[in-house]
Amino acid sequence: MTISIDPQKTNNESLQPKGWLRYFSFSLDHKVIGIQYLVCGFLFYLIGGTLASAIRIELASPMSDFMPRDVYNQVLTLHGTIMIFLWIVPVVNGAFGNYLIPFYVGARDMAFPRLNAVAFWLIPPSGLMLVASYFVDGAAQAGWTAYPPLSITTPQSGQIIWILSVLLLGGSSIFGGINFIATIIKLRRPGLKLMKLPMYCWAMLGTSLLVVLSTPVLAGTLILLSFDIIANTGFFNPVLGGNVVVYQHLFWFYSHPAVYIMVLPAFGLVSEILPVHARKPLFGYTTMVFSIMGIVVLGLVVWAHHMFTSGTPPWMRLFFTIATAFIAVPTGIKFFNWVATLWGGKISINSAMLFSCGFIINFVFGGITGVALAQVPFDIHVHDTYFVVAHFHYIVYGGTVFIIFSSIYHWFPKVTGKMLKEKLGILHFIITFIGFNLCFAPQHWLGLNGMPRRVAEYDPQFQFVNQISSLGALLMAMSTIPFLINVYLSVRNGKDAGDNPWNALTPEWLTSSPPPVENWEGEAPLVEEPYGYGKEITEGK
Amino acid sequence: MTTLDSSKEIQKNNSEANETHEDFRMFGLITFLIADGMTFAGFFAAYLTYKAVNPLPDGAIYELELPIPTLNTILLLISSATFHKAGKALLKDKNSESQKWLFFTAFLGIIFLICQLFEYFHLPFGLTDNLFASTFYALTGFHGLHVTLGTLMILIIAWQSRIKGGRLTSQNMFPLEAVELYWHFVDGIWVILFIILYLL
Ligand code: HEM
Ligand SMILES: [Cu+2]
Numbered sequence: 197m198t199i200s201i202d203p204q205k206t207n208n209e210s211l212q213p214k215g216w217l218r219y220f221s222f223s224l225d226h227k228v229i230g231i232q233y234l235v236c237g238f239l240f241y242l243i244g245g246t247l248a249s250a251i252r253i254e255l256a257s258p259m260s261d262f263m264p265r266d267v268y269n270q271v272l273t274l275h276g277t278i279m280i281f282l283w284i285v286p287v288v289n290g291a292f293g294n295y296l297i298p299f300y301v302g303a304r305d306m307a308f309p310r311l312n313a314v315a316f317w318l319i320p321p322s323g324l325m326l327v328a329s330y331f332v333d334g335a336a337q338a339g340w341t342a343y344p345p346l347s348i349t350t351p352q353s354g355q356i357i358w359i360l361s362v363l364l365l366g367g368s369s370i371f372g373g374i375n376f377i378a379t380i381i382k383l384r385r386p387g388l389k390l391m392k393l394p395m396y397c398w399a400m401l402g403t404s405l406l407v408v409l410s411t412p413v414l415a416g417t418l419i420l421l422s423f424d425i426i427a428n429t430g431f432f433n434p435v436l437g438g439n440v441v442v443y444q445h446l447f448w449f450y451s452h453p454a455v456y457i458m459v460l461p462a463f464g465l466v467s468e469i470l471p472v473h474a475r476k477p478l479f480g481y482t483t484m485v486f487s488i489m490g491i492v493v494l495g496l497v498v499w500a501h502h503m504f505t506s507g508t509p510p511w512m513r514l515f516f517t518i519a520t521a522f523i524a525v526p527t528g529i530k531f532f533n534w535v536a537t538l539w540g541g542k543i544s545i546n547s548a549m550l551f552s553c554g555f556i557i558n559f560v561f562g563g564i565t566g567v568a569l570a571q572v573p574f575d576i577h578v579h580d581t582y583f584v585v586a587h588f589h590y591i592v593y594g595g596t597v598f599i600i601f602s603s604i605y606h607w608f609p610k611v612t613g614k615m616l617k618e619k620l621g622i623l624h625f626i627i628t629f630i631g632f633n634l635c636f637a638p639q640h641w642l643g644l645n646g647m648p649r650r651v652a653e654y655d656p657q658f659q660f661v662n663q664i665s666s667l668g669a670l671l672m673a674m675s676t677i678p679f680l681i682n683v684y685l686s687v688r689n690g691k692d693a694g695d696n697p698w699n700a701l702t703p704e705w706l707t708s709s710p711p712p713v714e715n716w717e718g719e720a721p722l723v724e725e726p727y728g729y730g731k732e733i734t735e736g737k
Numbered sequence: 738m739t740t741l742d743s744s745k746e747i748q749k750n751n752s753e754a755n756e757t758h759e760d761f762r763m764f765g766l767i768t769f770l771i772a773d774g775m776t777f778a779g780f781f782a783a784y785l786t787y788k789a790v791n792p793l794p795d796g797a798i799y800e801l802e803l804p805i806p807t808l809n810t811i812l813l814l815i816s817s818a819t820f821h822k823a824g825k826a827l828l829k830d831k832n833s834e835s836q837k838w839l840f841f842t843a844f845l846g847i848i849f850l851i852c853q854l855f856e857y858f859h860l861p862f863g864l865t866d867n868l869f870a871s872t873f874y875a876l877t878g879f880h881g882l883h884v885t886l887g888t889l890m891i892l893i894i895a896w897q898s899r900i901k902g903g904r905l906t907s908q909n910m911f912p913l914e915a916v917e918l919y920w921h922f923v924d925g926i927w928v929i930l931f932i933i934l935y936l937l
Contacts, residue, residue, distance in 0.1 A: 308765060374768045382761035408772045413779035420783070420875060429864060429871040431783070437868045442786050446779055 222317070224309040225713055229316050230295030231611065234604075236316075237287035240323055244278035245673060247271050252635075252669035255662050260652035268652040269337035270330060270354070276340030277358065280458070281365045282323045284596050288461040289407075290316065290372055292603055293400050295611070296468075297376060299704035299711075300394045302385030302720040307378035315371035322364035329357035339650060341451070344421060344432035344443050352425050359418045359425075366411045366418075369457075373407030376400050385720055391485070394702050394726040395478060398485050399464025402492040406453040406460070409496065414450035417443065441506050448499035456495045458592055459559075460488065462599035463530055466552050469606050470534055472700040473549040474541030477727035480533040487526035494523045504572050505579045513572045520570035527563055531556065547621030551602030554629050558594025562587055565640070580650075583643025589636045601628070601679070608683075609697045613709040614690030620682040624675055631671025638665050702726050766915050770922050773883075777926055780879065781933060784872045788937075791868055801873075805856045806935050809849050813924045816845035820891075820917050830907045832898055839895035839913075842920070846888035853881050873934065880930055883923045890916045 219231055250271050254262040263271065294312065298305055306312045329335045336358035338347035347355050380393070380401050420431045421443070430436025432443040471478045478484065500508060500516040508516075534556055543549065565587040569575050578584065601624070608616045638661045643649075647658050654662070696705040704711070706721045823838035862870040894912045898905040905912055 412776040416776040416779040
């Protein structure tokens with residue numbers, strides 16, 4: 197059976213507001229939804245960033261003198277939850293995925309446009325609900341992991357709102373995942389082979405598989421947790437015979453894959469950006485594809501490396517150490533392929549390229565500390581210290597957030613038809629890079645020397661290093677200023693970008709900037725080789 | 738769309754703007770059911786771990802009665818078959834026969850739910866009595882929720898097939914096929930649940 201997509205029905209142009217207004221209305225256009233994800237995510241990033249600054253101000257001195265301890269816990273919990281569930285996951289999947297994937301498969305929209313809109317519109321209300329819980333009766337205090345029994349014994353209304361909000365966000369991400377899988381597998385233009393897809397499609401396919409397989413487990417877990425809180429059952433309550441370690445297993449069965457839900461799309465995006473700005477084809481396409489799938493499979497079986505200190509039996513420790521160490525193989529392959537893509541290319545030093553290179557550097561560092569953490573004796577020493585905090589910020593901020601900015605610099609001309617200003621962009625990069633490393637590199641030292649995470653007060657011997665870290669955080673906060681000024685100025689009177697300012701070869705650049713509602717005026721162009729740059733260079737162009 | 742206006746000009750414009758492609762709604766549904774299955778998998782994993790790691794103190798072990806759940810298993814298996822019949826009938830354009838089978842399937846679903854409630858009221862333990870009791874109610878309750886939704890959807894499509902020229906015809910089987918797949922899925926989960934919870 198065949199069905200036909202009627203553009204008049206799905207995107208009735210005459211009914212849609214024109215210009216910027218359409219970004220504030222209910223739309224089924226994948227490009228509008230993508231930008232809605234991005235802007236919404238960025239607003240939450242500003243909230244989460246403000247909270248981060250509050251945390252670092254508190255930690256600039258050893259006593260809890262900036263805010264009371266329970267407020268500190270709420271701020272910490274809100275910060276983590278917002279950054280993960282409302283900034284990185286929606287942006288790196290929802291925003292870029294929605295904007296780019298239909299172009300890459302040669303379609304006029306996503307497979308299920310309505311489901312797509314529903315998935316987006318779940319986010320703002322649940323995010324606002326989460327933030328508002330702070331003002332109602334105090335937000336959740338148990339951290340972004342919501343470990344019981346802490347999450348059962350702390351004040352409950354905030355925790356319940358937290359659960360509800362994360363459930364809705366999980367639902368949004370499952371709907372998105374289903375849509376991406378269907379779009380990539382089923383909506384490809386006839387003749388477009390899977391192995392000819394741009395790398396970001398593969399990354400999103402892998403990510404969506406992880407979303408579909410692991411997010412429901414988190415949902416089930418949180419439903420059980422809410423029963424413990426509301427109905428006084430004892431699933432995770434040791435007093436009633438429950439088992440907290442079961443919660444940890446179920447939670448990390450989602451949350452370890454979740455780190456790949458955050459970082460795989462970034463892998464895909466960087467694989468799109470590097471070839472363009474180095475004028476070379478992506479090195480090792482096939483190995484890139486297989487390493488993504490390898491990461492998906494391995495990512496699903498290593499969760500218990502977060503639980504080495506939770507009383508895991510020795511055989512489990514051994515298995516999860518080895519499995520975790522194996523992830524370094526496909527990740528390493530990707531790293532070498534990126535470097536090989538840069539090697540000998542005509543590299544243009546612009547903001548997109550700088551952020552991508554920053555990503556590679558930071559990610560290697562975060563990856564190495566990850567392998568170190570997978571070793572049980574080392575992990576037992578630094579578990580729940582600032583070493584872990586440093587590790588995962590190197591991955592999620594130094595990795596994913598750097599790529600989010602790199603992608604914004606890369607695709608801004610396509611979305612708005614204007615160029616961003618390079619000088620401000622480079623300034624943005626420099627402040628971010630210095631601020632980031634100043635903030636998180638010293639935390640490795642703090643962790644190795646035993647400063648615990650998630651506490652507002654610490655031993656005075658750590659004060660100096662903490663102050664350096666806080667200084668870095670201040671720089672990071674300030675780095676958003678040139679970025680926001682840049683966006684504002686460029687949208688108002690930036691240089692006209694033209695259709696393809698970077699001479700890129702992926703299909704989104706073959707249409708006008710900004711693209712028309714149905715992506716292409718006529719038939720969709722069929723791009724045979726997304727990375728055919730090699731020819732250009734050999735032909736001496 | 739082309740049925741709205743058959744003039745050559747408009748037909749041409751439409752075919753340019755519209756893309757026809759294979760119907761992949763079923764594909765989306767299967768993906769969703771995989772996700773839904775993972776929720777159950779999480780619950781099962783939790784239950785089995787509790788069983789292995791947190792043995793209950795002696796007095797707290799309950800023997801579950803088998804008759805009602807066995808009856809329920811049979812009911813659901815039959816309902817899967819009757820649903821299949823409904824699809825076959827619709828394919829042959831026998832709408833009213835298809836509708837009868839649909840109603841019968843929904844009826845079996847309702848009986849299942851009544852039996853489950855009956856079982857709940859006669860069990861010697863309540864939700865918060867102990868870990869086993871909580872997991873028992875969580876698992877069967879979550880499944881019961883699925884049966885409830887499924888039954889409602891069957892009633893809706895049965896009602897749709899009533900309307901003349903309605904949405905459910907041999908040309909548009911999708912609603913029926915989708916709900917049928919969902920129903921088989923819910924049955925399959927029940928069989929696993931029955932084995933793990935009642936027989937193991
Ligand atoms: C791919 C991106 C990655 C992200 C986003 C990420 C994120 C995280 C996060 C958020 C934590 C903190 C868990 C907590 O709150 O306790 C963590 C811990 C950990 N990560 Fe990663 N990680 C990534 C990659 C890796 C890699 C490549 C490895 C190893 C090869 C690794 C090994 C570990 C280990 C062993 C821990 C546990 C440390 C502990 O809790 O003691 N991670 N990671
Ligand atoms: Cu992990």
